[in-house]
Amino acid sequence: MAVILITGGARSGKSKRAETRARAFPGQPVYVATAEALDAEMETRIARHRARRGTDWIEREVPLDLVPALIASDGGGARLVDCLTLWLSNLMHAERDWEHAVSELAAVLPRLKSSVVFVTNEVGLGIVPDNALARSFRDAAGIMNQTVAAAADEVEFVVAGLPMKLK
Amino acid sequence: MAVILITGGARSGKSKRAETRARAFPGQPVYVATAEALDAEMETRIARHRARRGTDWIEREVPLDLVPALIASDGGGARLVDCLTLWLSNLMHAERDWEHAVSELAAVLPRLKSSVVFVTNEVGLGIVPDNALARSFRDAAGIMNQTVAAAADEVEFVVAGLPMKLK
């Protein structure tokens, strides 16, 4: 059992890397999508990811209740959660207590039997955003990434499709 | 012969690093600028780069037709292409098929006799941009960087003037 966090920028090859890592564990892999197909841009992205992944994955759509979903699918193949930043954004839009949800996630990880590979985004390496909501989101994403990284066995930072080992 | 990709953020020292790498190959180096001096900000930047580089470079201005230019200058010293993100931006503004151009570039690289050092930018590590055009551009830049990195012999990520070896 291992908890792996794959972080990086937009279109850096994070999902592909995470798929490779998840497939390397025994059992049928489970794809936990935090995205919902709410608009055309998102639908296209989801369809492209699915086409690359292939059809041998169990698929779950989990926009909010990630911890119960990880517990429910525990004991089988590795779970690939793609991605944590979208989960965070969903929590914030739904006015859930994201800090509590992130702590709960970090707390449950050591107790899981099956491996989990998380995809997340680095969003804090640009200029400070003008609007306060974007600033709150990048602060929250940074805290979430630090929290999950601290609880993970391995952390990789992907740039141009190439992973750097952070932990 | 080697294909080297130097990536990093704005003003991270990418161009300087790429110049050092290109000069290390035998022969007179060729500077392939994808920038055109269209406004004062760009003119200043071009002049500053030229002053640092020195006058011993062959200079070419290639905003769009990069593959033919690499073939035409093949057989001499190393080519430094500065930079791929601007080339991509030029292709998009000219309504060229950038995906085809990027594939064509990746395909020609293994057949070249002279070395090529590419400079590119990481643009996907900030908050998701508000406007759809900026989102398309950062997606395209990410795909281009992954494609060229896969075809390159070496990839470096430069932060604060210091290179990290990715490949």
Added chain:
Amino acid sequence: MAVILITGGARSGKSKRAETRARAFPGQPVYVATAEALDAEMETRIARHRARRGTDWIEREVPLDLVPALIASDGGGARLVDCLTLWLSNLMHAERDWEHAVSELAAVLPRLKSSVVFVTNEVGLGIVPDNALARSFRDAAGIMNQTVAAAADEVEFVVAGLPMKLK
């Protein structure tokens, strides 16, 4: 004596890492804050940093005159300067000559007796900002980071709370 530069994105764990590094030197550590508590968002951030650091630090508020402050506090414990990007922003708002100030800082570093740990931000890895002022700032920050990194004994890039050694 050592000069250490800790760089990274927003909420990447830079300050915490810098505190750990500064505490490892003998003597009472000095916290040099470049932030001024001008609004509620900043006040909250300052209070949170102080709560984590503990009360055993000498505290200085130095929004502009960093070089004299480093000379004045020299000879005791390590100084933690948090952060250089805010110092740069303060210099620019006060219409000081930031290029001169950065050169002066780099020049004084080898002559100091006590160690200094600098925190800075990477701000150039997102999409090119629309407004010219933001573009100037990210260019200036990149130049400052390269200059201080060149003068430092050690440079670390922090992602998700995990340091990568650059130098």
